[in-house]
Amino acid sequence: MTPPIETLSFVCNPRQRTSGSTYLRGFQLAEIAANRLASVRIREIAELDRGVRDEVLVFNKSCLKPPALDRVLEALPGLRRHNACLADPVDLMLAEDVFGHFDGAIAASIGQAEHLSSRLSNPVFLVHHHVDTRLPPGAREWDHARLGYFGELSNTWHVESVADRIDFFSVDTTNALDISWARHLRYYNAHYCLRRVREIDGFKPATKLFVAASLEAPAIIERRNDEVERLLPGDYPYFVDSTDLSEVRRVLDRVVATFGKDEWMHAKASLAAIDCYRQDRVLDSLERMMASMTGRREAKSSDDGVGRSACD
Numbered sequence: 227m228t229p230p231i232e233t234l235s236f237v238c239n240p241r242q243r244t245s246g247s248t249y250l251r252g253f254q255l256a257e258i259a260a261n262r263l264a265s266v267r268i269r270e271i272a273e274l275d276r277g278v279r280d281e282v283l284v285f286n287k288s289c290l291k292p293p294a295l296d297r298v299l300e301a302l303p304g305l306r307r308h309n310a311c312l313a314d315p316v317d318l319m320l321a322e323d324v325f326g327h328f329d330g331a332i333a334a335s336i337g338q339a340e341h342l343s344s345r346l347s348n349p350v351f352l353v354h355h356h357v358d359t360r361l362p363p364g365a366r367e368w369d370h371a372r373l374g375y376f377g378e379l380s381n382t383w384h385v386e387s388v389a390d391r392i393d394f395f396s397v398d399t400t401n402a403l404d405i406s407w408a409r410h411l412r413y414y415n416a417h418y419c420l421r422r423v424r425e426i427d428g429f430k431p432a433t434k435l436f437v438a439a440s441l442e443a444p445a446i447i448e449r450r451n452d453e454v455e456r457l458l459p460g461d462y463p464y465f466v467d468s469t470d471l472s473e474v475r476r477v478l479d480r481v482v483a484t485f486g487k488d489e490w491m492h493a494k495a496s497l498a499a500i501d502c503y504r505q506d507r508v509l510d511s512l513e514r515m516m517a518s519m520t521g522r523r524e525a526k527s528s529d530d531g532v533g534r535s536a537c538d
Contacts, residue, residue, distance in 0.1 A: 231310060231520045233265040233281040234512065237298075239288035240270045247316050249287040249402035251334070254359060257506075262509045274301045279308040282519050284332060287316045287424060290314065295324070302327050310519040314350070317428040322346070326529040329519070337452045338429030349522070351515040355431035357440045360405055362412045365441045371485040373478070376407060383420045383469045390439070391478050393419045412443060416481055419447040420469060425485030432457060436503035442491035446477055462496050463489035 238252040253268060260266040269283070271294060283305060287300050290313060305311055306329060313325060314332040322345055325331055330349040333339035339352040373392045378387050378399060384491055391415070395407045419436035421430070432453045437443040447454055449465035458465075463484070465476045484490050501507055 229280045231280055231282055231516065231523060232268060234259055234274050234284065234516060235267050235269045235278075235281045236284050237269045237271065237274070237289055238287055239294045240272075241294075242288040244401050244403050245288060246399040246402045248286055250358060251314060251316055251355070252288070253285040255356065257503050258356060258359070258508060261505070262513065271297055271301075274298075274305060275364055278305060280309045281313065282516060284314050285328070286314055287318050290315050290318055290320060290324070299324070299327055302486050309524060312515075312519075315428065316355070319428040320424070329522075332515070333429070333454050334431040335429045336456050338431075341429065345479065349518060351511065351518070353515065354508060355433050355436065356432075356505060356508050357436050357503055358405070358408075361408050361437065363440070363441055364396060365412050365415045370414055371416050371482050371513045372411065372414045373416045373418055373481065376411065376437065376525050381422055382418070383422060387403040387471055387476060388418075388527050391475075391482075391508040391520075411437075415441075415443050416443075417443050417445045419445045420466065421451075422476065423446070429453075435497075436500070439497040439500045439503070442494055442498060444481065444490060445497065446474075446481060456477055456501075457500050458496050461492075463493050470475075517528075 236252045236256045236497070240247050242248045243253070247259055248422070253359060256266050256268050287343060288294065302311055310329045312330045312332050313320065313328045314334070316334045325346050325348070328348065328493065330351065331342050331346060333350055333352050334355045336352065339350055342350045358368050374393045375382055375392055377397050379394060379396050393410075395410055398404060417434065419434040419438060421434070430453065435447060436446055436532060444464055446464050447458075447468065448469065449455070449467055464477055464481055466473050479487070
């Protein structure tokens with residue numbers, strides 16, 4: 227009889243332990259998972275030679291880039307004999323043949339889940355990106371709109387041109403241990419979430435939108451964002467239709483002018499309806515993933531047919 231898979235392990239590259247994706251999607255997600263799952267641990271790549279058995283091994287983005295990826299691909303054939311191995315690239319673009327070395331993939335966004343599911347024969351599990359558990363739970367009440375941007379300044383639009391309307395706080399995503407910027411969050415009740423799209427970008431989870439939602443703060447955000455379009459209603463009042471400065475200024479003016487009015491309340495309600503980033507929902511997704519991988523392992527050991535897992 228095949229032993230059950232009871233342990234969920236997040237495999238990280240220790241050289242990138244302070245990067246945002248390693249810390250949040252590895253160390254912090256493991257802490258969240260431990261609230262419901264019986265056995266959760268963090269593993270480093272060097273531990274993979276030590277007789278690891280009967281675990282679901284989730285390979286963090288930090289393991290999926292050279293030179294760490296070469297070591298992982300070398301270890302996978304042996305690991306897959308006794309474990310289930312999943313790739314969690316977050317926004318990293320991986321070649322389809324790389325995914326073929328794993329037992330499945332984890333997607334951090336709806337668009338990524340649909341993209342991978344249409345191309346891979348192995349299962350794809352949608353586990354939305356959670357909000358950093360160290361952030362404050364809500365913003366202060368104000369009698370007017372206070373707009374803030376929290377992120378890498380190079381990733382957004384018109385920093386200098388709209389600095390008279392928005393306060394910008396730089397976030398160093400290479401050092402997730404420094405959250406000094408987070409102390410400012412509670413003083414802003416609207417978030418500027420425009421993002422520059424680069425050719426190297428993969429499927430970006432809507433993390434800035436999720437942070438705004440967690441603070442009940444309306445977000446100024448692009449309409450032409452596939453992920454955002456899936457999460458917000460078509461009549462959301464603070465969409466920008468382009469990143470042209472004139473259009474951005476128009477929407478910023480609307481945010482200020484409609485503070486506390488129907489548009490503002492509709493925006494707040496729209497963000498409140500988003501719950502996929504909340505810890506309970508993330509835990510639901512991890513539980514389903516564990517159950518599916520255990521079932522596939524049992525089916526494989528019995529030489530039964532293996533069905534495909536659906537994204538939700």
